[in-house]
Amino acid sequence: MSKAYDPKSSEPKAWERWTSAGAFNADPQRVVDGEARPYSILIPPPNVTAALHLGHALNNTIQDILTRAHRMMGYETLWMPGTDHAGIATQTMVDKKLKAEGKGGIAEYKKKELAGENGREEFVKLVQEFKDEYEARITHQLQTMGCSCDWRRQRFTMDDICARAVREAFFRLFRDGLIYRGKRLVNWDPVTQTALADDEVEMEEVKGAFYYLRYPMVKTVDGDQTIPVTWSELGARGYPDAHQHPEDEQAWVTVATTRPETYLGDTAVAMNPKDPRATSVRGFNVMLPLVGRIIPIIEDEYVVLPVKFGGEEGDAKAEMSTGFLKVTPAHDPNDYMIGQRHNLAQINVMAPDASISDQHGWEDVGDAQVFLGKSREDARKLVVKEFQARSVSEGSEGSLLEAIKPHVHSVGHSYRSHVPVEPYLSDQWYCKVSDDKLRGNAQRALKPEQRTEPSLKGWPDSRPKTQAPDSTDGSMTFYPARYAKTYETWHDNLRDWCISRQLWWGHRIPVWHIQPKGDYKESDLQDALDALADSQGCRGELCVRMIADHELASMRAFGVCTHTERAEDLMKNLWLALPNSEDKPLNRPDLFGSTGNSLESVLKVKSMIHSMQQDPDVLDTWFSSALWPLSTMGWPDTDAANSGNEPVDDFDALLKAFNPTSVLTTAREIITLWVSRMTMFNRYFLAQDKVHDKPPFKDVFIHAMIQDGEGRKMSKSLGNGVDPLDIIETHGADAMRFTLCQMTTQTQDVRMPVEPDPETGKNTSPKFDIGRNLCNKLWNASRFAMSMLEKNPVRPGPPIDPQQLSLVDRWMLSRVAHAQGAIGSALRSYQFKDYADALYDLLWRDFCDWYLESIKPTLSEDENQPAVLRSVLDSILRLMHPVTPFITESVFERLDSIPSREILGVSVMETKSTETLCQSGWPNLDPSLRDEIAEEGYDRCRALVSAIREVRASNQVPPKRSIVLHAPGELGSDVKRWNPLVETLANVREVTDSAPEGASVAFVFEGSEYKLSDLADAVDSGAQRERLEKELADLDKSISALEGRLNNPGYTQKAPAHLVDQTRAELTQKKVDRDSVRASLDSLG
């Protein structure tokens, strides 16, 4: 074995051993047959947009630690790997890449598609290639890190098995009325031209302005709506300040807006009913400049009163408000709500690219055609310019633009294209997550102790319905517990989920839109299609729903959702067969077979369809992510999953064995996006299947976020990101894993100082040295131990009774037992730092610093000691394996061939194989090995050694010099009984009862004075005095503290008796110590 541990040579070999042994393969049948308990984890599928970063490394290290530990504990263990197609993110990446390569980007392919070519298909193929590349890279990264996933089962959210789950889920929700079509304001990204979910919008501070615009006031006389209202008229009606304006001039209202360009779509001006001006303007309208649209002045509580008229002073909104609010229902979410309340028209004045357009619902353009075709930015400038140039009415003073005040406000930006999001009215698909069948199930999943009163009060139905230990409700627990609140609050304010995206990369929505010919009901079309489906062998695989209801039959629309590929083909064929002209017969009768029955059905359906179109949109990425616990397990059709080209065909047992999973390990930012939705879907669908009604995981562990040394997020743009592969290259995978494990505390952020590696220039962190050093320590300790075992082989024999062992051996076994317990409880409570610290202390402090040093001289004489050494090293390797799998596997391979002998109480848990360390058992140390007496005895010995070492150091005694300990009485006989521990560890040549003859140095131990001699040729009495005086000062300080405590009657009366006794004993001891130190000082003269 080499002197220093070399991860580069060990890691690939260990990996090879695991994979050839099939060490990571899970066998669901063993669980179903009751041979083993299940332990399963689903990987949060990384996006295929980029290589993994340190946050992924942390998350996956944690999952691997849990997986490996439970595998060794005898659980049938599944860690399911996979990646996410990350719809918009990936599509954008590919678009950018194409543009960077000088190609046209997605726009080119959109043109092709419009021209009737396969632009969409070609583009998706390119994305597929991109995905393949990154998927391979991510897989490589995870494997290099040592992730013990069952790689045979690797999934991708868009592969066939996942696609089947998506189709099934969509169909059922559609059928059950939980998916609907809605015209809503969405967060529209004008660059990628897609709707964004609320959580895909990032708020950014923007330096903008409040623009104060004047709208002339008009009234209706004899049907003419454009008659100006004058100030004097308003004044007569009690309008405050009306007299400040010229009497006969036209009055106006001033609205304040940050987005003047949206005025084109205004359909009302609103004011608060409490506004003192409300009565005087009631019944009047205003006329939009240039557009000429007459819009009403309405009253709504939403409007903030200006300070002048009762608004709160200091409230920024009240300070800015004029009391009049322009209402643009089609371009602002709040205005949309007002519009709903007052039944206002929604006028969309923009094209999908956010340029001003009269092609998307705006008709009364009037003089505003100057704005057509302008981008929203240009339109804003132009609106300001036009308003500035005009006045309220001809000849009146002042322009329509009253003022511009700078204003910093936060604006939603697309997380992909980073442009401001445009609230945009469009038709989208929604999932009714606010339904109790979904929301309620997610709320009820939470452990009752983690629910809070306000939420339970707000949602009385969300109280858990069942409470048995294995119950369906209340069985999901968050670690750390505080994150339960994030989860809970999210559901309290849940809005329906917009699930459609105007993208090409994703699961296409399996719906055909049908415009009906004639006036008929949903069920009529359903019946006709059922008959057709029947004739085509796909009965029941189509579901019809009204998706747009309108008084006019011609404006109605039906959605036909297809349940299967077959049904999809049927609809496609129907579309192909429909002739352009209504009266012509089918142009492709061949598509439906030749039976008269089918032809009749086709003709019937055809007669009902005016036009049909496949929905062009795809589903939000999170829709397939939400199905991850189901799709990875082959749901809904395990038979179909088995028949694919999968390397394993045990899907039928998979779901039964491993859903619900044991724990989900993830970052806090996706508690809402992902955890919640998986919970809803898992419970909803599996309950329908009568499988179970459980949440998809028992525990949810939320790990910390890694920030750089300055507390900033790691990101590409800041250049502070760290690539796990770089760390593995310089430090080794185990070193990285150990450091990450040790950093994983229960706080929400952890910091990792980042600096460039002086050699490679790549980002690294000194933190990883900790892990590297630990591995090196393990390597050398093992090397040393094994060489000693070669020289002093374990002799065969019956099991050793620990009671027969020497003090240090019993102590070491006790420490291992202690560590095993600490590690077990750390794992159960997801306290990963505690795990790492327990390993560090066990290996470095206990085993290396004390045990190995202690046994050096005795190993050859003590016939039991080699067996203990062998056994302890074995246990340490096993306990360390989940954190540092590679090095422990390498060492274990060598240790395994060294003979061993059983020690009573030391065993390993049973596993299905012992071929590698990875597969073999977790240490099982009987609690009786925790030996208080040995720990106390050895601790005394160590304390004495430390005291002697301190004397040696303060007197500058060279380490090589052997000295003499003068220890009469009890201590002397103890030291002799411990022989040769003190002698070895403190380099003492001789222990004697006699007093020193020559120069000596005194030290105090347990209240008595002892002496050391032969320290050097001359003893430095100054150093001794200094040391003793410091010791005296420390003692005085603690004595006065203890006395102070005991002199406090409150303490002696109220504190627990054992504590008071303890304090008294401590005080007595300290006083004795002090006397001895004083005596030593006196004798120094």
Place this chain on the structure above:
RNA sequence: GGGCGCAUAGCUCAGUUGGCUAGAGCGCUGCCGUCACAUGGCAGAGGUCACAGGUUCGAGUCCUGUUGCGCCCA
């Protein structure tokens, strides 16, 4: 604006029901080329536990408030 978190040694962090003379690693100082490991050993210095009140016999820990930093959601 709402929610959550953090503030302890020069740095990164532990400190789980209040009982502590407040710990670890790195860094720092001194000694050590020793036959497992210098990616190491031994010894040492270093802290008004952000601030101000309160509860208690006793507060780093619990409560209230203040300040600063960070994250999430509007």
